[in-house]
């Protein structure tokens with residue numbers, strides 16, 4: 290990253306998984322990093338480990354995002370990098386989709402992402418970089434992921450329009466679409482361990498490179514998109530998925 294020491298980065302959902310690894314990467318490159326999350330305990334622990342500032346903010350509550358932005362503004366003025374990463378995975382088959390699950394998943398993964406960007410816009414520097422953490426599920430028909438996939442497809446669509454509209458301010462907006470990555474997200478679904486292991490094995494078998502990605506691998510791509518080296522990249526989507534998106538199905 291060029292001139293990272295002068296950059297301020299906000300990483301939503303930075304207490305765990307991909308957000309944690311990205312906060313670590315951005316900090317190692319010299320950026321001033323703020324992480325957020327829902328759980329006060331986890332935010333406090335992660336911010337201590339990473340030696341960055343942690344702020345609790347539930348992105349499903351617009352008022353909480355507004356409060357987050359006002360705290361960041363007071364502490365740092367403006368920011369250069371916004372990594373819109375907070376998200377959940379709540380699988381359910383069509384026919385068993387509850388209104389609560391729909392509202393929660395769309396409320397965090399899509400509405401939460403949209404209002405994170407909306408509310409941070411006034412304190413984003415001209416030339417800032419927004420990176421939205423989406424998923425290859427936006428393009429697949431994987432069983433049990435209808436609402437999760439729709440939330441990410443919506444985010445990718447929003448990314449394209451935002452990139453067009455924010456270009457006059459030289460703000461770049463890109464999306465990153467990971468395949469399966471080894472993080473705590475799957476354990477949070479409430480699936481029993483045996484089912485989780487079966488799910489993990491099935492996913493891994495479908496990945497041409499035959500493994501899950503590591504959070505640090507996603508972090509490197511996000512850090513690149515955040516950097517001045519990516520100055521001509523906006524409105525793009527980048528798969529980082531071990532090839533799962535092009536898996537022909539018979540391997």
Ligand SMILES: NC(=O)c1ccc[n+]([C@@H]2O[C@H](COP(=O)([O-])OP(=O)(O)OC[C@H]3O[C@@H](n4cnc5c(N)ncnc54)[C@H](OP(=O)(O)O)[C@@H]3O)[C@@H](O)[C@H]2O)c1
Nearest residue numbers: 302304305306307326327328347348375376469470472474
């Ligand atoms: N792991 C994968 O295979 C994979 C693949 C494609 C895309 N993704 C996407 O990657 C992103 C990060 O997921 P991960 O795999 O790193 O999972 P993770 O380890 O579970 O991390 C998710 C983070 O999001 C935060 N979060 C969840 N709901 C939130 C809310 N309402 N407000 C604020 N923070 C919230 C969590 O904080 P708390 O713990 O405090 O709730 C946590 O820090 C998600 O958007 C996910 O959809 C993951």
